[in-house]
Amino acid sequence: MNRKVKTKKTGQSGKFKKTAPRTGRMGRTAKPASKKPSAVWDQAAQWYDTLVGLKGSEYQTAVIFPGALQLMQLKKGDRVLDLACGQGVYSRYLSQRKMKVTGLDTSEEMIRFAQSRSDPTIHFEHADAQDPQALPDKTFDAVVCLLALQNIESLLPVMRNVKRWLKPGGRFVMVTTHPCFRIPRQTHWGWDEQKKIQYRRVDLYGSESAIPILTPPFVDSQSFTVTYHRPLQSYFQSLAEAGLCVDGLEEWPSHKTSDPGKRSKAENRARQEIPLFMALRAVPNQPGSETS
Numbered sequence: 671m672n673r674k675v676k677t678k679k680t681g682q683s684g685k686f687k688k689t690a691p692r693t694g695r696m697g698r699t700a701k702p703a704s705k706k707p708s709a710v711w712d713q714a715a716q717w718y719d720t721l722v723g724l725k726g727s728e729y730q731t732a733v734i735f736p737g738a739l740q741l742m743q744l745k746k747g748d749r750v751l752d753l754a755c756g757q758g759v760y761s762r763y764l765s766q767r768k769m770k771v772t773g774l775d776t777s778e779e780m781i782r783f784a785q786s787r788s789d790p791t792i793h794f795e796h797a798d799a800q801d802p803q804a805l806p807d808k809t810f811d812a813v814v815c816l817l818a819l820q821n822i823e824s825l826l827p828v829m830r831n832v833k834r835w836l837k838p839g840g841r842f843v844m845v846t847t848h849p850c851f852r853i854p855r856q857t858h859w860g861w862d863e864q865k866k867i868q869y870r871r872v873d874l875y876g877s878e879s880a881i882p883i884l885t886p887p888f889v890d891s892q893s894f895t896v897t898y899h900r901p902l903q904s905y906f907q908s909l910a911e912a913g914l915c916v917d918g919l920e921e922w923p924s925h926k927t928s929d930p931g932k933r934s935k936a937e938n939r940a941r942q943e944i945p946l947f948m949a950l951r952a953v954p955n956q957p958g959s960e961t962s
């Protein structure tokens with residue numbers, strides 16, 4: 671956390687801004703942990719596996735899984751890399767739809783859960799998505815990364831790997847919580863009494879920040895995962911620098927609705943107007959189209 675990163679466009683040494691330490695649900699204050707991300711996710715694996723289970727959480731099954739599938743434009747038998755696959759829930763979803771799936775994750779524990787929950791035809795690899803040596807000589811019709819880029823510190827090496835892994839004509843689909851409206855601790859719902867509307871307040875957007883998130887069941891310890899907030903331009907810059915061209919963008923609202931009540935109409939409107947997830951598709955640049 672708060673490690674130095676390169677600002678990709680300028681090459682200057684930049685920094686993720688560290689947000690103020692957060693008081694956890696147990697009323698204690700989180701302090702920075704010096705653990706590697708893989709170790710942190712190893713610790714969170716049991717909790718995450720319980721949350722997601724065999725088939726996925728409510729948001730995953732209602733919004734994210736079908737939306738990402740549609741964007742990937744797959745046909746049966748296509749080879750797909752599920753990047754930062756966690757306990758393999760989307761790998762299973764794709765395998766059930768007759769794709770040949772490889773899942774990759776940096777956490778050994780997550781990979782252990784993935785293997786124990788999945789059919790052996792799915793191949794799982796323990797590797798860091800930022801590592802230029804990861805999965806050498808493998809290529810795919812599609813690479814998908816669900817709700818995980820926001821947990822990875824450096825985007826550019828990941829995007830370069832994605833470019834290396836994609837066959838000509840391949841597609842990269844990434845889904846994140848919406849970087850404009852869903853920034854942990856920096857965005858909130860509010861109620862405007864005069865206009866009778868629910869609005870979204872955004873306190874920070876333009877600077878990159880590393881936000882520690884206490885992860886159950888460790889809310890009373892010093893273990894937490896990190897969410898890296900980046901403005902849209904950071905995603906687009908890394909994709910372009912890696913030789914990937916965005917050809918699709920979708921913004922998905924929550925599928926939920928409020929129970930009937932005084933504010934339910936306003937809440938439902940706000941939920942529809944302010945998307946919860948951003949889904950982006952990128953394809954390799956045509957040879958010869960790279961800018962110098």
Ligand SMILES: C[S@@+](CC[C@H](N)C(=O)[O-])C[C@H]1O[C@@H](n2cnc3c(N)ncnc32)[C@H](O)[C@@H]1O
Binds near residue numbers: 711757775776
């Ligand atoms: C919120 S989980 C999402 C898992 C899965 N994609 C899903 O939708 O259920 C984030 C995952 O990113 C993985 N991760 C974090 N940093 C990584 C890295 N550098 N390389 C590969 N995986 C990473 C974590 O181990 C964790 O499994």
